[in-house]
Amino acid sequence: MTQNSDHDGGVATVESTVALIRRIRAGDAGARERLLRRFLPLLQRWAHGRLPRHVRDMQETDDLVQVTLVKALAQLDHFESAGPGAFLAYLRQALLNQVRDEIRRHARRPEHSEMDVEISDPDAPALIEQIVGAERVRAYEQALGTLPKRQQGLIVMRVEFGMSYPEIAAEVDSTPDAVRVMVARAIVQLSKLLGSETP
């Protein structure tokens, strides 16, 4: 069946995130809206895979992401840009922290005390941990955190968010071909960190 691209054509007209952040800092409410619209669906889907089952209710996840994103935008002044693409990595980290808080909060909820122990278990695995194993995810997070912010952003955008090279190129103000090479190099760097821990 014929499909037409819904990506390649749009990339050229997408404002870069850096430009949007600049406008938001200058008080442009429209830019804030556009940034929210851009990242909300992406982060909502991502967070869905990062939450354990009992807090994965779609509405709850969406609320969580929205709150995190709004908070992050409110604190933009504290965000020190480490280059294009870093904002998404920053958002992801903020969300990851929020997700962990949420899991702990859920575990403390009194109404859960009478429920199945497994359901209220704060260590219950997230979807991604169920798929590839919690230990692997932890090692990955640790190694990722030691990479330069720009490389973190590239890996997160490509591997975790599944963004296409043209989309990433628009984010980091580069070309798809150059992004492909940069992503590969970032992965090699990450692999060395992970490899040194692999027996």
Place this chain on the structure above:
Amino acid sequence: MPPQNSQDRQDLEQLAARIADEQPVDWRELEKADAGSLGGLREIEQLAQGFRHLQVSAVAPKTPTSNRFCFGTLQVLEPLGSGAQGEVWRAYDPLLDLQVALKLRKVESGVLSNQFLDEGRRLARVRQANIVSVYGAAIHGGRAGIWSELVRGSPLSSLLAEHGPFPAEEVRGIGLDLCHALAAVHRHGLVHGDMKCENVMREVSGRIVLMDFGAAREFELADPGVVTGTLRYLAPEVLRGEAPSPASDIYALGVLLFHLLSGEFPYAQSEFDALLQAQARGERVRLRKLKPDAPRDLMRAIETALESDPARRHATALAFATALAPSPPRAAVRWVWPAALIGAALLAASAVAWRSAAPVWQVQANFQRVDAHGSTQLADGSRIAVGDRLALQFQSNQPVYVYVFDDDGTGNTGVLFPLNGVEPANPLAAGATFRLPGTRDGRALTWQVSSAAEREEFVVIAATQPQAELEQAIAGWQHAGTATGATRGALGLADAPEAAEVASAPLRRVLDRLERNARAGELRHWHYTFPHAEK
């Protein structure tokens, strides 16, 4: 951490790029690389697959909520495009947890829902890396829909319009991918029927994907007289009303590659009658006039695909691939036929006459793959897999002595026919159609692929006289299995015009011995090479 030279670094980066591109990685080929980095890359591959499973969609700034509706369990998100029969939507499948392309039948399309769903049924049978994967088909609320993988990228037609003709080596690469896609389609007894630039996508990762099987059909059931497809890509015989065939797909692929390389079409005419007349008059534009600097082997491969006479085109999609491949390394072992034979009609027919064949002897041999649903004729170059059951359909208008051998390239050479205790025995009676190996105790037998070799060679010899010397020579060879239907050996089929090159030394000796034997009588032989399907 051991120091890395620049080659190692490049290798690792290429590997990392494959992981990022969601391409499979053959770890077995990478034993020499730094073990630590490889271990890390394996970890990342696992993680990447996990994330892909959860895959988030790319940033989608425009998703008009007014368009949203449901088709069964699918949440339909936004329109992607429209064709004659259906419209294509981006949709989310919550059960698979991924985005899909949903093609919904247009109410005004004029095709029945069942006809529309046939596309899904046909396509679901074919799984190949360069063919779009179908996930499901259903009718909901009176509307038929087929959903498949969401291919992110651009049609070749758009890339051509934006950037102009493709570089020669890129055309070659695209051609090779599409040849393998077509080979898979043809292996399932289907023809695509509408191969064109608009129906081939290049994903962001570079993967080439053949789409749109709306015109596909079983070629044996295709209805002659009904012309489907896109005019400039239609082979002359299809334009004249013949049913589409693998040969017409090969022609269309030739047009596509011609177009990618030059930006032009082989015939300038775009109207039905004018095109038909131009084809009849042979007014084809030659590639070398448009692209004098393009590699000659590439041009030759494309021009051969565009021959008006289907018999003069590449015999199969895999033969086309072989012609497109950049100067393949020659096999280490080659057998050169005696010079006296080279002038014979070796290239003209799959059956090679060793002596001046009297026109009265007509003999046919066709391999078939046999399964619970019946049998499928194996095309040239078909890949076969362990477990496949094969048979040879054989017919001659004279009594004939038949010998069938195979060699898996690892030193196992065996006799597949004749077999003790198996009917028929030599000579096979004239006029009847036999399915070899035959029957034992009334039970039909097949040859079952059981070897894990990479390929097998298969030689069939037919003689009008008994071959006592041959039988004596092969008496000590391993004979095909004693279990019902099972023998050793694994075969892919290549009805090679260059059948003179037999790699197997024992089989070469057999053929050589026969060729030298003046009393051998009239002989024919067929030589096939069968690659194994990838596991």
